[in-house]
Amino acid sequence: MIEIPPVPPSDLPIEAALPALLDGLSRGPNAVLVAPPGAGKTTRVPLALLAAPWRGDGRIVMLEPRRLAARAAAARMATTLADEIGGLVGHRVRMDARVSKRTRIEVVTEGVFTRMILDDPELAGIACVIFDEAHERSLDGDLGLALALDAQGALRPDLRIVVMSATIDGARVRDLLGEATLVTSEGRAFPVETRHLPRRPDARLEADVARAVVLAVASDPGSVLVFLPGQAEIRRTAEALAGSLPEGVDVAPLYGALPPAEQDRAIRPAAPGRRKVVLATSIAETSLTIEGVRIVIDCGLSRVPRYEPDTGLTRLETVRVSRASADQRRGRAGRTEPGVCWRLWPEPATAALAAFDRPEMLEADLSNIVLDLAEWGVTSPDGLAFLDPPPKPAWDEAVALLADLDALDGDGRITPEGRALRRLPLHPRLAHMVVRGARGGAGRLAAEIAAIVSEPGLGGTGADLEDRVRRLRADRGPRAEEARRLAARWAEIAGRATSDDFARGLAECGRLLALAYPDRVAQARGAPGSFRLANG
Secondary structure, eight states: OOOOOOOOOOOOGGGGTHHHHHHHHHHSSEEEEEOOTTSOHHHHHHHHHTTOGGGTTOEEEEEESSHHHHHHHHHHHHHHTTOOTTSSEEEEETTEEEOOTTOOEEEEEHHHHHHHHHHOTTOTTEEEEEETTGGGOOHHHHHHHHHHHHHHHHTOTTOEEEEEESSSOHHHHHHHHTSOEEEEOOOOOOOEEEEEOOOOTTSOHHHHHHHHHHHHHHHSOSEEEEEOSSHHHHHHHHHHHTTTSOTTEEEEEEOTTSOHHHHHHHHSOOOTTOEEEEEEOGGGSSSOOOTTEEEEEEOSEEEEEEEETTTTEEEEEEEEOOHHHHHHHHHGGGSSSOEEEEESSOGGGGGGSOSSOOOGGGTSOOHHHHHHHHHHTOOSGGGSOOSSOOOHHHHHHHHHHHHHTTSBOTTSOBOHHHHHHHTSSSOHHHHHHHHHHHHTTOHHHHHHHHHHHHSTTTTOSOSOHHHHHHHHHHOOSHHHHHHHHHHHHHHHHHOOOSOOTTOSGGGGHHHHHHHHOGGGOEEEOSSTTOEEETTO
16 A cells, blocks of 8 residues: 555645545545635545545545646645655646556546546546536536446445535535535635726727726735636737736736646746736636735626537637626635725626526537447436436437447447547547548548647647648647647557548548538538538
8 A cells, every 4th residue: 555644734624624524424425515715625625535444545536627727736735745746646637647656646637537437437446536616517527427426326336426516506416416425614715895897888898807907906916817708808908908017017828728837827926026917717716726816807708618409519608607606706816815806897787697607518519428428328318317417409419410420320329430439538520530530541630630629729720720730740849749649649549541541641631620520511502602511
């Protein structure tokens, strides 16, 4: 067994709830922990479970909804144990894994866990699975919980499952888990003053946000965290702030597609004698504490994927945040000291916000989940216990697509082709392109296209796919190098060529992409700009 060093004590509020959590898990396999932001649940609960007798020498796997949160949580716990990342504590996220034989706490993204349990339903060597930030209700998070409960019931009655959240309905989750122990923790939030600065009807969002930043920096000390819907708004706000802030104030973007080094720069404390303005997407809502931030500016918007079964397309839609999200954002200002939150909407409008965000299960493309569940042996939406079952129209649309990709047979069962697609950690569309491309002698090119499509910003942002492949191949940055390494691995998994159908190099980009989107191939209808898609 690996020797576990003593965990240094802390004064975080979660410490008072840990005895009840440990006692509950000693008497039963499941627990729900409801703890507000700032309680310390993300970085203290896994450490506390290391000493539990039922753990033996098994690993504790904790799920985080975002790569940045997974890396940050693992780094904080490793520091607490005076260890290096990849030692007792490691992380495993897409395009970055730092684990070893010594690792006993593994922080993973939800998609990584889904593949872990589908590849090994018994979860051999794992003693406990923790679902952190469960209130976000992501597709992979809900699927992972349903699969873990199914595996626990059929194969691993000794497996511990802990669901943690700040705002989730604890009683409802407890009932799903089978009368699990419900533990509630107090938080440690400092007072936050809420100020309202409604947007001007004739001004762009970025102009109003920049106005609020300048006013906030002049009114109060401390660093600033600004919530914006997406990368484009972050860039335009940074441009609007150029030359408007006093000396000693740095501007740092924070969004999912940033290289890890730049994300780390954004969440580090400001240098001594300086202040920081962090322009962030909802990536900064949960699981992160940015030291020195005592001012939050919330534009009240977020960008979420919306799947439309009628068109088969997933589009990003800018929507009003829920009250739960607005409260999460506001709480960021009071994590380490009293703070201020500026909301860019009138105070009465808060009551009109939806109480919670809609679960992604009810909005998303279900192709991945349907293929994964077919491999699990489930062929209908009611085959597993979900907090919210998949909607039948979206399920049927996913089944139809997977049948077009030869991944499912007429009864909804997975085919050998479907298993070939599942071996790749990609959307079934992209996996189909890589598998068929590899058979035609263009596995590497197809895999590079898959990397570009699935990872925003690789090879640039232009619409010319051939040019982006060239740029990806020429880029010597760490993110591009990791993408090329992954693409090579995907091409290897896809198998050897059995023909030379795709032998024209980069000129095959369009034909390869059509393999991923056969329903988007269109026929000209005569009038300029008028087409009929293959799906009607």
